[in-house]
Amino acid sequence: MGHLNDLASLGQAVWLDFVDRKFLAEGGLQKLVDEDALTGVTSNPSIFEKAMGHGDAYDAELAAYDAKNSDAPTMDRYEHLAILDIQAAADTLKPVYDRLDAKDGYVSLEVSPYLANDTDGTIAEARKLWAAVDRPNVMIKIxxxxxxxxxxxxxxxxxxxxxxTLLFSQSAYQAVAEAYVEGLEKRAERGDPIDRIASVASFFVSRIDSEIDDKIDAGVGGDAAKALKGKVAIANAKLAYAWYEEFITSARWQALAAKGAQPQRLLWASTGTKNPDYPDTLYLDTLIGKDTVNTVPPKTLDAFRDHGTAAATLGQDVAGARHILSEAERLGLDLDGVTDTLVEEGVASFSKAFDDLLGAIAAKHPAHA
Structure with a gap:
């Protein structure tokens, strides 16, 4: 055990948290699909900023677009480049999507982080991006x-x-799970099909431990809190999954399942280990369970392929997870406050990456700046 292929037999999909023009063109994604049973890809503004803002891999395509669209604003130029990458990744994953009958094989493209607090703007942007990519196996990230x-x-x-995306708290996750169900119910009421609609709820992990561990190191909770270092994020995720397992047995969900609805899978994000004292596969080894996804940065993917442990760990010791979170509350570590802050910081971080990305694209053709 310990190879990426073993995870599929345990009901967990592995997605790659990375996309890049050169990587796609050289067959890097196809290799992971063929050899490691990879079934999806996620992108975000930070990933695109690294891909497009540095180096020259996108320059020829950008120049060709500019020659035909001399007055295009920078946002349109970015979307043109991003959509080509997403389409290429979606096409690579289309055989996976077909083989698994729309249950996997997805690539994700994020709405502008500037719209994080704008409901109507987000809906309009999601519709626009969906139409522009024009692939059945794309997910729009909201x-x-x-x-x-x-x-x-x-x-x-x-x-x-x-x-x-950007889920950190159990309450926020439950709200979006119910939003997914609400959307499906409205379609079902009209008689529209719901069997090929897919969704994942991206629950962020490592950043929670980073914040909680910093509090503990600063003395919050005293010596008793030191036993919780590196454990709160995993406990939080385990309880989110326990809620999911209970929710899909509810009459409300079962009514939709009878019409072919797919469950909204929990997706573990931010799974690269940030603390060098922790195992580099910590957030893969401990979060393996049925109907889940782990989206993994390339370095962590390589680490798990080499020395990860594949076992159904997610449902183990849920009582212990509850105890860890109750101790965190008793000791004043304020998980709710941490998760609220992390959402705000996440939006700000993606917005900053988007600022940098648009600035880099504008700089490649100063007339558009």
């Missing part, structure tokens, strides 16, 4: 902010696959 929740319901209602 943040699970308060403004994002109704946008998720409306986007699912429109028949668009959704990857809900």
């Amino acid at each position: 943040p699970g902010t308060p403004a994002g929740v109704p946008a998720i319901a409306a986007t699912i209602d429109a028949g668009i696959n959704v990857n809900v």
Whole structure:
């Protein structure tokens, strides 16, 4: 055990948290699909900023676009480049999508982070990107902010696959799970099909430990809190999954399942280990369970292929996970406050990456700056 291929037999999909023009063109994604049973790809503004803002891999395509669209704003130029990458990744994954009958094989493209607090703007952008990519196996990423929740319901209602991003708290996750169901119910009421609509709820992991561990190192909770280092994020994820397992047995969900609805899978994001004292496969080894996805950066993917452990760990010791979170609350570590802050910081971080990305593209053709 310990290879990426072993995870599929345990019900977990592995997605790559990376996309890049050169990587796609040289067959890097196809190799992972063929050799490691990879079934999806995620992107975000930070990934595109690294891909497009540095080096010259996109320059020829950008010049060709500019020659035909001399007055195009920088945002349109970015979307043109991003959509080509997403289409290429989607085409690579289309055989996976077909083989698994629309249950996997997806690539995700994020709405502008500037719209994180704009419900109507998010809905309009999701529709625009969905139409522009024009692939059945794309997911539009929408943040699970308060403004994002109704946008998720409306986007699912429109028949668009959704990857809900920036989830840190169990309450935020539950809200978006119910938004997914609401969107499906509206379609079902009209008699529209719901069997090939897919969604994932991207629950972020490592950043929670980074924040909680910093508090513990600063003395919050005293010596007793030191036993919780590196454990709170995994406990939080385990309880989110326990809620999911209970929710899919509910009469509300079963009514949709009878019509062919796919469950909204929990997706573990931010799974690269940030603390060098922790195993580099920590957030893969401990979060393996049925109907879940782990989206993994390339370095962590390589680490798990080499020395990860494949076992059904996600459902183990849920009582212990509850105890860890109750201790965190008792000791004043304020997980709710941490998760609220992380959502705000996540939106700000993606917005900053988007600023840098658009600036880099504008600089390649100063007339558009």
